[in-house]
Amino acid sequence: xxxxxxxxxxxxxxxxxxxxxxxxxxxxxxxxxxxxxxxxxxxxxxxxxxxxxxxxxxxxxxxxxxxxxxxxxxxxxxxxxxxxxxxxxxxxxxxxxxxxxxxxxxxxxxxxxxxxxxxxxxxxxxxxxxxxxxxxxx
Numbered sequence: 718x719x720x721x722x723x724x725x726x727x728x729x730x731x732x733x734x735x736x737x738x739x740x741x742x743x744x745x746x747x748x749x750x751x752x753x754x755x756x757x758x759x760x761x762x763x764x765x766x767x768x769x770x771x772x773x774x775x776x777x778x779x780x781x782x783x784x785x786x787x788x789x790x791x792x793x794x795x796x797x798x799x800x801x802x803x804x805x806x807x808x809x810x811x812x813x814x815x816x817x818x819x820x821x822x823x824x825x826x827x828x829x830x831x832x833x834x835x836x837x838x839x840x841x842x843x844x845x846x847x848x849x850x851x852x853x854x855x
Contacts, residue, residue, distance in 0.1 A: 721789040755831040762838045763812040769845035776852045
């Protein structure tokens with residue numbers, strides 16, 4: 718087994734709860750003025766993506782742990798779900814790095830950064846949800 722991955726079992730209640738939280742976070746994102754609070758919006762977008770990737774991993778029977786867990790989750794998606802392009806994986810990873818800089822270094826992103834990526838972020842989230850819906854129908 719790869720370093721940073723832990724075998725687990727698909728917990729349907731946890732999956733359902735995590736999906737509900739992601740939907741609530743997306744509702745919140747839509748209420749935030751991204752021109753006024755671009756860093757906050759970016760953090761929330763990334764958190765939704767990370768949560769949805771965690772749901773996919775949980776469905777597959779895995780979770781990440783330890784140092785670099787978020788990076789490992791992004792790598793897992795790229796390694797195991799070829800329907801995500803390298804550009805989409807790079808976007809998620811770019812958001813991960815920006816989110817860390819925001820959270821730990823007080824970094825501010827510009828509104829143009831969020832505006833130029835908003836449609837792509839929404840599309841990635843929709844695609845993640847689509848994977849989850851397809852995997853839970855089985």
